[in-house]
Amino acid sequence: MNSVLRTIVFVFIFLFGSTARSWAQITVPADTLQADTVNIWDFGGVGTLNFSQVSLSNWAAGGQNALSVLGIANLYANYKQGKNTWNNALDITYGTVKLQNQQVRKSDDKMELNLKYGHNASERWYYTVQMNLKTQLTPTSTVTRDTLISDFLSPAFVLASLGMDYKPNDKLSVFISPVTGKFTFVKSQVLADKGAFGVQGARQDMLGDPVPGTGKHLRKEFGGYVNVRYKEEIVQNVTLQSKLDLFTNYLNDLKNVDVNWENMVNFKVNKFIAASLFVHLIYDDDVNVAVDRNKDGQADGSGPRLQLKETLGIGLSYKFE
Numbered sequence: 001m002n003s004v005l006r007t008i009v010f011v012f013i014f015l016f017g018s019t020a021r022s023w024a025q026i027t028v029p030a031d032t033l034q035a036d037t038v039n040i041w042d043f044g045g046v047g048t049l050n051f052s053q054v055s056l057s058n059w060a061a062g063g064q065n066a067l068s069v070l071g072i073a074n075l076y077a078n079y080k081q082g083k084n085t086w087n088n089a090l091d092i093t094y095g096t097v098k099l100q101n102q103q104v105r106k107s108d109d110k111m112e113l114n115l116k117y118g119h120n121a122s123e124r125w126y127y128t129v130q131m132n133l134k135t136q137l138t139p140t141s142t143v144t145r146d147t148l149i150s151d152f153l154s155p156a157f158v159l160a161s162l163g164m165d166y167k168p169n170d171k172l173s174v175f176i177s178p179v180t181g182k183f184t185f186v187k188s189q190v191l192a193d194k195g196a197f198g199v200q201g202a203r204q205d206m207l208g209d210p211v212p213g214t215g216k217h218l219r220k221e222f223g224g225y226v227n228v229r230y231k232e233e234i235v236q237n238v239t240l241q242s243k244l245d246l247f248t249n250y251l252n253d254l255k256n257v258d259v260n261w262e263n264m265v266n267f268k269v270n271k272f273i274a275a276s277l278f279v280h281l282i283y284d285d286d287v288n289v290a291v292d293r294n295k296d297g298q299a300d301g302s303g304p305r306l307q308l309k310e311t312l313g314i315g316l317s318y319k320f321e
Helices: 002-024 030-036 189-194
Strands: 041-054 066-081 084-099 105-120 125-135 148-150 156-166 172-185 218-235 238-249 257-268 273-283 289-291 301-303 307-320
Touching (some): 041 273, 066 307, 125 172, 156 218, 172 238
Antiparallel strands (some): 041 066, 041 307, 084 105, 105 125, 125 156, 156 172, 172 218, 218 238, 238 257, 257 273, 289 301
């Protein structure tokens, strides 16, 4: 556990230390200091609250009353001066659903923090160091609520990368890193003992039974990483945001590429009302998913699978700068 915390602290110190050293090298003439520092920082974000409701009364075709709420927050704080840039982004998604005669259940839960420092190397290229953290906010359990599936920092995926960032315009960014450390952290000992999310599970005793408390909390990988970000208003009041992450482990089978692809289409109705379509695809060869091979409704195995999530909502949206 302590080694995990030391690793995360080291990454943060390295990122902020690199940025601080670069800032220390910036000299600004006294007579232009006030003018140049006006727009150094750019803060903003978008908050969206989507609702969905179904109400039935004497409905012959059957069905259930349902109410769902989905909140999305995308915040950013960007710094730029001279040849130095520092981009920070925090994305949070959380949703709940209430079906008739059932308890409220979680429908979505994601938190992602991205820190990226760049130093201009040429017109379109930047020397870049980046740190990315992905986790969730609250526990997720089975329908019967007796088995834990995931939790805050269980898992937490951390990527620490050094490379080059290609920015031909404000719409596209392609970050290429041949030197990337990927850390999968599972805080929950229960999940660690199960070997969830690719960490090493609990060792077995002489009878073949797992020994509680012996599962590893951390999985370390070293490899190459590519991150592509694209944002454009494809037609009036319709904006596409796409993010593709590719990672391959040098220390394992190079042909196994971890894929994380997120696509968001935002439809702006007016200043306060908007709709959004979110499609998320994941493939990770180290993460096993329960599989029903004989189609009897019961999971009888597990293995890596393409994971797909789609969310469509309409609701209140507010953009602030």
